[in-house]
Amino acid sequence: MEGMIFDIQRFSLQDGPGIRTTVFFKGCSLNCFWCHNPESKSGHPQLQFFRHLCTGCQACVKACSQNALEIGVDGRAVLNRDRCVVCGACAEACPAEALMICGKNQTVDEIIQVLLRDKPFYEQSGGGITISGGEPLTQADFAAELLKRCRGEGLHTAVDTAGHVPWESLEKVLPYTQLFLYDLKGVDSDKHKQATGVGQANITRNLERLSRTGASIIIRIPVIPGYNDSPEDMLRTADYLHKLQGIQCVELSPYHRLADGKLKSLGQKSDMPETAELSSEAAKALLKPFEDKNICVRYLNS
Ligand code: SF4
Ligand code: SF4
Structure with missing residues (x-):
C-alpha cells in the first residue's frame, strides 16, 4: 500500500x-x-518553481520534452504550466533546486x-x-x-x-x-x-x-x-x-x-x-x- x-x-x-x-x-x-x-x-503531485533561485543555466529547458520551459528576458527560466505534464525531469536536472516535484x-x-x-x-x-x-x-x-x-x-x-x-x-x-x-x-x-x-x-x-x-x-x-x-x-x-x-x-x-x-x-x-x-x-x-x-x-x- x-x-x-x-x-x-x-x-x-x-x-x-x-x-x-x-x-x-x-x-x-x-x-x-x-x-x-x-x-x-x-x-496529486505538482511542480513547484522557486524562480528567485534560478541561475539561468538552461538545464531544465534541455531536459523538458514538452517545451514547457524557456529562458525569459531577465535570464531566468519561464514555465508554461499548460504544457507541463509534471514528469519531474526538469527538477532532476536543476542544479539550483529551483524546480521541485511536490508529492x-x-x-x-x-x-x-x-x-x-x-x-x-x-x-x-x-x-x-x-x-x-x-x-x-x-x-x-x-x-x-x-x-x-x-x-x-x-x-x-x-x-x-x-x-x-x-x-x-x-x-x-x-x-x-x-x-x-x-x-x-x-x-x-x-x-x-x-x-x-x-x-x-x-x-x-x-x-x-x-x-x-x-x-x-x-x-x-x-x-x-x-x-x-x-x-x-x-x-x-x-x-x-x-x-x-x-x-x-x-x-x-x-x-x-x-x-x-x-x-x-x-x-x-x-x-x-x-x-x-x-x-x-x-x-x-x-x-x-x-x-x-x-x-x-x-x-x-x-
Ligand atoms: S515537470 Fe516535466 S513537463 Fe513539466 S516542465 Fe518539468 S520537465 Fe517539463
Ligand atoms: S535548471 Fe534550474 S537554475 Fe537552470 S535554468 Fe532551469 S530552473 Fe534555472
Missing part, C-alpha cells in the same frame, strides 16, 4: 507533545483561504525507516509521530496502516485532522491513535462555508462522536482576521467545547502570510489580506472565554 506524501519533517515541536516527526499527507477536503500548506490541497507515493516501510531514526529523541522527550497534511484522513486506509505499524514499534501517535471526512475514516485510525489534534475554525456554519468552502456540521458531528469514544483531543484554532478573531467568536466556541469530553487543551495559533512564497511557486495568487500581528492584549482577550470555563488554553505565538 502506498500513500501520497509531500513532506516528512523531523524534530517538529508544534505537532503534539515532545519531539516529533510529522508526516504530511497530500490532499485536503477543505479549501481555507489562509492555508499555510497550499501545496497540500491537491491530492510522491511512498510505502509504509519507506516512511517507517525515516520515523525510527529519531526514536531515542521521542523516548527522551515524550514525543512520537504525527500525521498531518492536507487532510491525512483523505487517505484513511494508508493512514491506519502507518499508525498501526508505528504503534507496533512502540511510537506515540497523533493525528492532525480537520475532521471533514466520513466518520468511517476517523473510525479506521481510532484504534492506533493516542492523540487527535482536531482543527476547529469556528462553530458558525455560514462563516465556515465562506472561509473554507464547506459548512461545519460534519466537522462538529465527528468531533462530538470522537469525544464520546474517550479519545484524547487537543483542539487547534487558527485565529483568522475578520473570521474568528473576536472574543465573541471564541466565546461561542468555548461554549460549544465546554460540553464535550476528552478535550485536553485548546491551542490558538496566529494568522500569518508565510504561504505566499509557496503559492507563487505553484503558479497561484495569494488572496490573503495583510494584517497587523495580534497584540498580546488581544490574544489574552481571546483566551479568556476558555479560561472562564476552566478549559486549558494556550496561544502558540510562532
Whole structure:
C-alpha cells in the first residue's frame, strides 16, 4: 500500500507533545483561504518553481520534452504550466533546486525507516509521530496502516485532522491513535462555508462522536482576521467545547502570510489580506472565554 506524501519533517515541536516527526499527507477536503500548506490541497503531485533561485543555466529547458520551459528576458527560466505534464525531469536536472516535484507515493516501510531514526529523541522527550497534511484522513486506509505499524514499534501517535471526512475514516485510525489534534475554525456554519468552502456540521458531528469514544483531543484554532478573531467568536466556541469530553487543551495559533512564497511557486495568487500581528492584549482577550470555563488554553505565538 502506498500513500501520497509531500513532506516528512523531523524534530517538529508544534505537532503534539515532545519531539516529533510529522508526516504530511497530500490532499485536503477543505479549501481555507489562509492555508499555510497550499501545496497540500491537491491530492496529486505538482511542480513547484522557486524562480528567485534560478541561475539561468538552461538545464531544465534541455531536459523538458514538452517545451514547457524557456529562458525569459531577465535570464531566468519561464514555465508554461499548460504544457507541463509534471514528469519531474526538469527538477532532476536543476542544479539550483529551483524546480521541485511536490508529492510522491511512498510505502509504509519507506516512511517507517525515516520515523525510527529519531526514536531515542521521542523516548527522551515524550514525543512520537504525527500525521498531518492536507487532510491525512483523505487517505484513511494508508493512514491506519502507518499508525498501526508505528504503534507496533512502540511510537506515540497523533493525528492532525480537520475532521471533514466520513466518520468511517476517523473510525479506521481510532484504534492506533493516542492523540487527535482536531482543527476547529469556528462553530458558525455560514462563516465556515465562506472561509473554507464547506459548512461545519460534519466537522462538529465527528468531533462530538470522537469525544464520546474517550479519545484524547487537543483542539487547534487558527485565529483568522475578520473570521474568528473576536472574543465573541471564541466565546461561542468555548461554549460549544465546554460540553464535550476528552478535550485536553485548546491551542490558538496566529494568522500569518508565510504561504505566499509557496503559492507563487505553484503558479497561484495569494488572496490573503495583510494584517497587523495580534497584540498580546488581544490574544489574552481571546483566551479568556476558555479560561472562564476552566478549559486549558494556550496561544502558540510562532
Ligand atoms: S515537470 Fe516535466 S513537463 Fe513539466 S516542465 Fe518539468 S520537465 Fe517539463
Ligand atoms: S535548471 Fe534550474 S537554475 Fe537552470 S535554468 Fe532551469 S530552473 Fe534555472
